[in-house]
Amino acid sequence: MTGDARKTAEGLAYLSGFGNEHASEAVPGALPEGRNAPQRAPLGLYAEQLSGSAFTEPRAHNRRSWLYRIRPSAAHPAFTHTHNGWIRTAPFAESVPDPNRLRWNPLPEPTDGTDFLAGLWTLGGNGDAAQRSGMAVHLYHANASMDRVFSDADGELLIVPERGGLLLRTEFGLLGVEPGEVALIPRGVRFRVELLDAAPDGTAAPSARGYVCENYGAPFRLPDLGPIGANGLANARDFRAPVAAYEDVEGPVEVVNKFCGNLWTATYDHSPLDVVAWHGNHVPYVYDLRRFNVIGSISYDHPDPSIFTVLTAPSDTPGLAGVDFVVFAPRWLVGEDTFRPPYFHRNVMSEYMGLIEGAYDAKAEGFVPGGGSLHNMMSAHGPDQETFDRASAAELRPQKIDDGLAFMFETRWPVTLTQHAAGADHLQRHYDDVWRGLERHFRPAP
Numbered sequence: 001m002t003g004d005a006r007k008t009a010e011g012l013a014y015l016s017g018f019g020n021e022h023a024s025e026a027v028p029g030a031l032p033e034g035r036n037a038p039q040r041a042p043l044g045l046y047a048e049q050l051s052g053s054a055f056t057e058p059r060a061h062n063r064r065s066w067l068y069r070i071r072p073s074a075a076h077p078a079f080t081h082t083h084n085g086w087i088r089t090a091p092f093a094e095s096v097p098d099p100n101r102l103r104w105n106p107l108p109e110p111t112d113g114t115d116f117l118a119g120l121w122t123l124g125g126n127g128d129a130a131q132r133s134g135m136a137v138h139l140y141h142a143n144a145s146m147d148r149v150f151s152d153a154d155g156e157l158l159i160v161p162e163r164g165g166l167l168l169r170t171e172f173g174l175l176g177v178e179p180g181e182v183a184l185i186p187r188g189v190r191f192r193v194e195l196l197d198a199a200p201d202g203t204a205a206p207s208a209r210g211y212v213c214e215n216y217g218a219p220f221r222l223p224d225l226g227p228i229g230a231n232g233l234a235n236a237r238d239f240r241a242p243v244a245a246y247e248d249v250e251g252p253v254e255v256v257n258k259f260c261g262n263l264w265t266a267t268y269d270h271s272p273l274d275v276v277a278w279h280g281n282h283v284p285y286v287y288d289l290r291r292f293n294v295i296g297s298i299s300y301d302h303p304d305p306s307i308f309t310v311l312t313a314p315s316d317t318p319g320l321a322g323v324d325f326v327v328f329a330p331r332w333l334v335g336e337d338t339f340r341p342p343y344f345h346r347n348v349m350s351e352y353m354g355l356i357e358g359a360y361d362a363k364a365e366g367f368v369p370g371g372g373s374l375h376n377m378m379s380a381h382g383p384d385q386e387t388f389d390r391a392s393a394a395e396l397r398p399q400k401i402d403d404g405l406a407f408m409f410e411t412r413w414p415v416t417l418t419q420h421a422a423g424a425d426h427l428q429r430h431y432d433d434v435w436r437g438l439e440r441h442f443r444p445a446p
């Protein structure tokens, strides 16, 4: 069930644009013309709608796709409850919400035969999946491709690889996603995660690793640009959706469905990745973070990191995100008479940060690729002592920050940890010490 022997993202075709009404057919004539549900769909296919928003939501936010498939999704046996592995779901009540600054090293290497789903490890989250609000932070590590198929009724999945490329076989077609890129699987869309080859000779990467934001709330969208104008930040045309590609497989296929926090499994007698044509706007996509158009201060002061928002999942309160996905991409710093790294701060929003490669400009050491930090609501944080000392004394020439790629999931509610994250061996025990050496410099008299 894992398809081609060699797994590479080369040569995959894509459709360009964010939120578009895309249309694609893997077989000419598979997509009906002029209507969604003809009496008999072309080529003997079944027509089916997948709704990602209520039917009646405003047109600008309405999301649905029409799928033309070999079998309707309804043709499946009953799901039975299975074990949840390391996956947990909001509401999170396993641990006492922690006001401390917390930082983790990367997950340990997975045991042999760990696929993406078995290697999905929930750090924590907020809200309530059944109420369709809030989010969860997960990490993953995997050294095997999935044979099974997964779908998440609880939310959309923003996948942020840190190590190893992934091939996502979805109902809508194939997406390749490498470290430095992100992929989004919309709520309810079925997919399988396979590991891309690390080398052209077909050698698979020893393991893949990364982060996942599970967004239970309103789907991620591009932020408004306000006075920035019509262009900039993540440009819509750089988002890529797959072209239709289908599996025509008869035989047992395990399908795992995450529903209100639990995993349910059923063995289908065919592959549900059997969509021959589709059209609509509830679609998976990939985005290369290096395409992000970074906008910042060209005069003085360090702007708030909202300027680096790639995608925002709005709440019911204007300007208040359920979760923002923010990237700290390569950029020039030119601020005059300015402390250039991130400032000291306390924030009503809660900040989970991860590192895709290199280093992050607020932390001299200890924040490593594959690791992560959590600065919950109002916890005091900012540059570590070494960064503060260096930046306070630095000569303010134009400076290129191009030695790392960090990101943040910034959310409106505190993140409560799972028990396994709160007690993890890879939780750093002395993170507070990075701010310990910040001495007083106050001199009341000049």
Ligand SMILES: O=C(O)Cc1cc(O)ccc1O
Residues within 6 Å of the ligand: 302, 303, 304, 305, 341, 342, 343, 345, 347, 351, 362, 375, 381, 382, 408
């Ligand atoms: O805490 C962090 O490193 C993230 C962050 C970056 C920044 O440039 C300003 C504020 C902020 O929370």
Ligand SMILES: [Fe+2]
Residues within 6 Å of the ligand: 345, 347, 351, 375, 381, 382
């Ligand atoms: Fe912060």
